[in-house]
Amino acid sequence: MDKSGIVRILETTLDERMQHAKKAMDAAQQSANEQGKSSVGDKYETARSMGQLDRDMFARQYESARQERLILERINPQEVHKQVTLGSVVDTTAGWFFVAVSFGKLAYLQESVMVVSSLSPIGRALLGKSAGDSFDFMGKKQQINAVE
Known part of the structure; x- marks a missing residue:
């Protein structure tokens, strides 16, 4: 992404x-x-x-x-993260997330990306996690496929 x-x-x-x-x-x-x-x-x-x-x-x-x-x-788009932090793009079983600001759904290159704040509930659930880790989202256990 x-x-x-x-x-x-x-x-x-x-x-x-x-x-x-x-x-x-x-x-x-x-x-x-x-x-x-x-x-x-x-x-x-x-x-x-x-x-x-x-x-x-x-x-x-x-x-x-x-x-x-x-x-x-403050976000460097070229920086690749191993753990979810501000500026991370996260591929999960629930879809794509971009941890930045509270924005909501963004259509980008025929993909749907949820742009979320690190202070939001989903942002807090993702912070510090790595590929292979799981997290709860909307009452369901989800998996992180990749962190960029």
């Missing part, structure tokens, strides 16, 4: 999420600022507060994507 290709897709997707969140954050802030120019009293305060809440929500989304992007930057 080509780790560098998976990392590139994840980086691009996270960059797009950051751009979208930044634009939405700026638009919400602008909307909140404009409410102060045209409204008076409680109506003004409510509209301004709603705009600020929207801005804060988009700021959290931006920061979350930025933190995940920083985690991806």
